[in-house]
Amino acid sequence: MSAARSSDAVRAGILITGTEVLTGIISDRNGPWLSQRLREIGVDASMIQVVGDRPDDLLAALRFMAAEGMALIVTSGGLGPTADDLTTEVVARFTGREMLLDARLESRIAEILKPLMSRWPNLDPDAILASNRKQALIPRGSTVLDPIGTAPGLVVPPLSGTRPTVVVLPGPPKELQPMWEMARRTEAFGAAVAGATTYTNSILRLFGIPESEIAETLRVAESEGIPLEQLEITTCLRRGEIEVATRYEPPAEGVYRELVEFIARRHPDTLFSRDGSTVDEQVASVLVGSGRTVAVAESESGGLMSGRLTERPGSSAYFLGGVVVYSNEAKIASADVDPELIGRFGAVSTEVAEALADGAASRFGASIGIGITGVAGPDGGSDEKPVGFVCFSVSASDGNRITRSTRLPGGRSDVRERSTTVAMHLLRRLLSGEGSIAASEIRAGVRAAGRRSS
Amino acid sequence: MSAARSSDAVRAGILITGTEVLTGIISDRNGPWLSQRLREIGVDASMIQVVGDRPDDLLAALRFMAAEGMALIVTSGGLGPTADDLTTEVVARFTGREMLLDARLESRIAEILKPLMSRWPNLDPDAILASNRKQALIPRGSTVLDPIGTAPGLVVPPLSGTRPTVVVLPGPPKELQPMWEMARRTEAFGAAVAGATTYTNSILRLFGIPESEIAETLRVAESEGIPLEQLEITTCLRRGEIEVATRYEPPAEGVYRELVEFIARRHPDTLFSRDGSTVDEQVASVLVGSGRTVAVAESESGGLMSGRLTERPGSSAYFLGGVVVYSNEAKIASADVDPELIGRFGAVSTEVAEALADGAASRFGASIGIGITGVAGPDGGSDEKPVGFVCFSVSASDGNRITRSTRLPGGRSDVRERSTTVAMHLLRRLLSGEGSIAASEIRAGVRAAGRRSS
Numbered sequence: 001m002s003a004a005r006s007s008d009a010v011r012a013g014i015l016i017t018g019t020e021v022l023t024g025i026i027s028d029r030n031g032p033w034l035s036q037r038l039r040e041i042g043v044d045a046s047m048i049q050v051v052g053d054r055p056d057d058l059l060a061a062l063r064f065m066a067a068e069g070m071a072l073i074v075t076s077g078g079l080g081p082t083a084d085d086l087t088t089e090v091v092a093r094f095t096g097r098e099m100l101l102d103a104r105l106e107s108r109i110a111e112i113l114k115p116l117m118s119r120w121p122n123l124d125p126d127a128i129l130a131s132n133r134k135q136a137l138i139p140r141g142s143t144v145l146d147p148i149g150t151a152p153g154l155v156v157p158p159l160s161g162t163r164p165t166v167v168v169l170p171g172p173p174k175e176l177q178p179m180w181e182m183a184r185r186t187e188a189f190g191a192a193v194a195g196a197t198t199y200t201n202s203i204l205r206l207f208g209i210p211e212s213e214i215a216e217t218l219r220v221a222e223s224e225g226i227p228l229e230q231l232e233i234t235t236c237l238r239r240g241e242i243e244v245a246t247r248y249e250p251p252a253e254g255v256y257r258e259l260v261e262f263i264a265r266r267h268p269d270t271l272f273s274r275d276g277s278t279v280d281e282q283v284a285s286v287l288v289g290s291g292r293t294v295a296v297a298e299s300e301s302g303g304l305m306s307g308r309l310t311e312r313p314g315s316s317a318y319f320l321g322g323v324v325v326y327s328n329e330a331k332i333a334s335a336d337v338d339p340e341l342i343g344r345f346g347a348v349s350t351e352v353a354e355a356l357a358d359g360a361a362s363r364f365g366a367s368i369g370i371g372i373t374g375v376a377g378p379d380g381g382s383d384e385k386p387v388g389f390v391c392f393s394v395s396a397s398d399g400n401r402i403t404r405s406t407r408l409p410g411g412r413s414d415v416r417e418r419s420t421t422v423a424m425h426l427l428r429r430l431l432s433g434e435g436s437i438a439a440s441e442i443r444a445g446v447r448a449a450g451r452r453s454s
Numbered sequence: 455m456s457a458a459r460s461s462d463a464v465r466a467g468i469l470i471t472g473t474e475v476l477t478g479i480i481s482d483r484n485g486p487w488l489s490q491r492l493r494e495i496g497v498d499a500s501m502i503q504v505v506g507d508r509p510d511d512l513l514a515a516l517r518f519m520a521a522e523g524m525a526l527i528v529t530s531g532g533l534g535p536t537a538d539d540l541t542t543e544v545v546a547r548f549t550g551r552e553m554l555l556d557a558r559l560e561s562r563i564a565e566i567l568k569p570l571m572s573r574w575p576n577l578d579p580d581a582i583l584a585s586n587r588k589q590a591l592i593p594r595g596s597t598v599l600d601p602i603g604t605a606p607g608l609v610v611p612p613l614s615g616t617r618p619t620v621v622v623l624p625g626p627p628k629e630l631q632p633m634w635e636m637a638r639r640t641e642a643f644g645a646a647v648a649g650a651t652t653y654t655n656s657i658l659r660l661f662g663i664p665e666s667e668i669a670e671t672l673r674v675a676e677s678e679g680i681p682l683e684q685l686e687i688t689t690c691l692r693r694g695e696i697e698v699a700t701r702y703e704p705p706a707e708g709v710y711r712e713l714v715e716f717i718a719r720r721h722p723d724t725l726f727s728r729d730g731s732t733v734d735e736q737v738a739s740v741l742v743g744s745g746r747t748v749a750v751a752e753s754e755s756g757g758l759m760s761g762r763l764t765e766r767p768g769s770s771a772y773f774l775g776g777v778v779v780y781s782n783e784a785k786i787a788s789a790d791v792d793p794e795l796i797g798r799f800g801a802v803s804t805e806v807a808e809a810l811a812d813g814a815a816s817r818f819g820a821s822i823g824i825g826i827t828g829v830a831g832p833d834g835g836s837d838e839k840p841v842g843f844v845c846f847s848v849s850a851s852d853g854n855r856i857t858r859s860t861r862l863p864g865g866r867s868d869v870r871e872r873s874t875t876v877a878m879h880l881l882r883r884l885l886s887g888e889g890s891i892a893a894s895e896i897r898a899g900v901r902a903a904g905r906r907s908s
Contacts, residue, residue, distance in 0.1 A: 019688070020688075020690055022500075022501070022502060023489055023493060023688065024499075025486075025692075026690065026692070027483075028482075029481070032481050033478060035476060035477050039478075046506065046508075047476070047503060047504065049501060050503070051500070051501050057522070061501070064514075068514055234477065236479045236480065296757075296778070302760055302761050302764030302773075303750075303758065303759065303760025303761035303762075303763075303764060303776055304761045306757025307756050307757035307761050311866075311870075314833070316780050316781070319756075319780055321778055321779050321781065321788060322776075323776065323778070324750070324757070324777070324778075326764065326774060326775055327775065329819070330775035333817070334818070416764075416765075
């Protein structure tokens with residue numbers, strides 16, 4: 001991964017509170033999400049800090065971020081009704097603002113709690129009203145963000161001076177994310193990030209080349225005169241794909257287009273997305289548009305390929321069914337694999353992958369069948385077919401077919417997951433009308449271990 | 455979640471470096487992992503901070519943690535060969551130690567690089583040697599941790615005074631984790647955490663009750679005289695299960711046992727693990743021990759149940775196969791569901807769940823069949839069968855069977871994943887010889903929407 005950075009960006013700190021996150025019991029999803037949203041509006045998240053529910057630690061972190069020059073601090077968590085939930089109070093102390101009861105907010109929260117209280121009749125109504133009141137105490141002069149759950153958010157401007165402004169958001173991502181959008185529309189937020197540049201953010205995706213090749217392409221692009229210094233480019237390997245995320249000021253639009261064309265010329269087979277769409281989105285949209293249907297017969301991936309194809313709402317329009325055929329008997333009985341093929345080539349072979357694809361399509365009456373067989377490990381590998389060796393076939397009722405074998409890196413879970421990515425890309429290629437595929441396609445940071453096409 | 459905390463614990467800060475993590479491109483796994491390891495040895499991680507590759511931010515974070523009284527700071531990342539990788543240098547500045555070349559380390563790294571260099575013959579050997587030398591420059595007086603990858607780690611004691619000691623580890627979890635164990639065995643590390651108490655850590659798991667009920671149980675336990683102040687108890691809802699993690703000093707062992715018996719008496723049906731084992735581990739171990747086999751016919755969970763049952767190495771010993779039957783035609787053709795059942799009760803019904811379980815078992819010749827059908831959403835819900843309504847059946851060849859329906863909370867991916875948890879628990883109950891199941895079992899923070907047992 002590499003990234004350029006503008007030096008005069010508006011800087012922000014993200015402050016995650018919660019002992020669950022600090023002790024590693026749950027992992028923080030808000031920090032990365034907020035960081036990406038900040039980046040989109042031209043604000044650099046310079047630090048993400050996780051603290052527990054000790055008010056002293058929270059206050060120290062706020063002061064540290066202010067001292068380091070953050071124009072904006074975004075907090076997540078600590079807004080619940082219990083005594084542990086101290087964020088609002090500490091932010092009031094930090095900004096030097098007194099706490100006052102917001103009557104409108106108090107009745108708003110009471111309204112939200114009404115249906116909850118009728119569902120749990122044993123709860124003590126007085127205790128609930130006290131909690132309710134606690135959540136309606138806010139620092140004077142803050143802008144209230146109406147609750148999505150039961151906790152309100154806040155935008156708290158500095159009492160004096162120009163920074164930092166503190167945006168106070170609840171911890172659950174389902175509440176935090178829409179409330180972040182509310183926060184962005186407030187006047188106080190606008191004032192805090194007034195100096196931020198507006199950027200355009202674009203994403204390219206490539207499959208089947210190592211990250212180092214993209215780094216090399218960027219070097220060559222620069223040496224051939226494309227002024228890449230006008231772009232902030234970040235490359236990253238994710239789930240076997242390369243993501244090239246670029247942020248630029250609008251006048252650099254032409255430079256970005258030049259770069260995209262340059263990458264497309266050097267990597268015509270592997271650049272599969274110019275608009276940030278994922279392979280899953282592309283496959284789903286082509287399937288819906290074409291009325292074609294798919295079915296899966298998988299061994300090594302153990303159900304994950306069907307699981308991935310059914311991830312999206314509406315997938316029942318094109319996903320007809322799947323079989324998970326771990327044993328040889330199951331391959332024969334449930335995917336109509338000829339036992340002779342298994343005997344001659346082994347259960348892990350391109351021949352059996354093809355038979356699985358054909359069996360899946362005919363069993364479920366689908367126009368496309370997908371077959372996957374391989375060695376997920378940690379046991380079962382051999383010299384010829386080591387752990388990570390996986391065979392794929394995608395076959396269409398029009399006679400088109402793509403069959404490949406490859407060796408995937410990593411442990412059992414990596415191999416299982418990565419194999420669904422390879423299969424998705426083979427499906428994408430088949431759907432785009434290609435019945436054969438460049439060898440470079442399948443490398444995915446990996447060596448091709450053999451291939452076969454019919 | 456709730457947690458007690460001892461006030462005089464040794465405190466540590468975790469400092470994660472790397473622009474990929476800060477910008478939200480990859481999520482940090484090291485912070486939570488290190489926090490849990492620290493907790494095990496009686497050290498409280500008081501803050502986790504993520505910074506980019508700006509040396510000023512890194513230095514400011516180190517100084518902040520020192521000012522906040524951390525006895526130990528553990529850093530991850532920034533040890534690579536490129537100019538961006540600055541952690542060692544900044545730690546030297548922070549501790550006031552000069553950098554010197556460690557000749558033994560230099561030749562150790564050269565040895566590690568040899569096979570890599572022969573694999574990539576186009577690399578410039580001079581550039582590599584320069585990088586190699588950069589990685590062998592360390593603060594005088596540090597203890598070197600031999601590389602697992604190519605980057606060495608360090609334990610850097612304070613130049614004067616007693617704290618903080620800095621443990622410098624590489625970013626990739628596969629390198630960081632074993633090198634953490636090396637670090638722990640060094641003399642410098644032992645000196646830094648000398649005051650830390652040795653704790654015992656134990657985990658209980660419950661399924662089928664809301665977190666508030668466990669909180670109530672803890673309150674009652676305390677009021678009945680169990681001295682819970684001797685235990686640090688953290689409760690957490692994870693994947694639909696309640697985890698009760700307790701840390702205590704060895705003399706409190708008796709108090710902990712008392713608590714476990716108290717919880718077992720109040721929640722006999724829902725406490726399923728006293729030794730921290732997960733439901734997946736328990737199911738796998740019973741299946742391996744008993745020689746019984748399973749097969750799956752799933753609709754709503756789209757392959758994820760098979761995927762979960764095949765997650766573990768060696769699962770082919772008991773998992774025979776699965777079918778993913780999204781369409782009614784597939785349910786009939788591939789899981790032998792009687793079309794009349796679908797007509798009379800609907801595809802989402804306990805009757806069809808039972809037929810799916812039976813069909814799976816007979817198709818694959820397994821001794822246990824699992825059937826899952828439901829409404830994953832966001833579309834397809836009705837008043838009677840809303841989004842999240844899922845029917846399960848687990849049936850054994852000995853005639854034993856558990857069938858349930860429930861309404862699971864959350865969006866499509868939550869419902870899909872949670873349904874595999876419910877099915878795992880029904881399988882566990884069936885394996886433990888129970889053919890019927892308490893209603894409380896299925897609540898999982900959810901209301902039971904109906905049930906049926908035959």
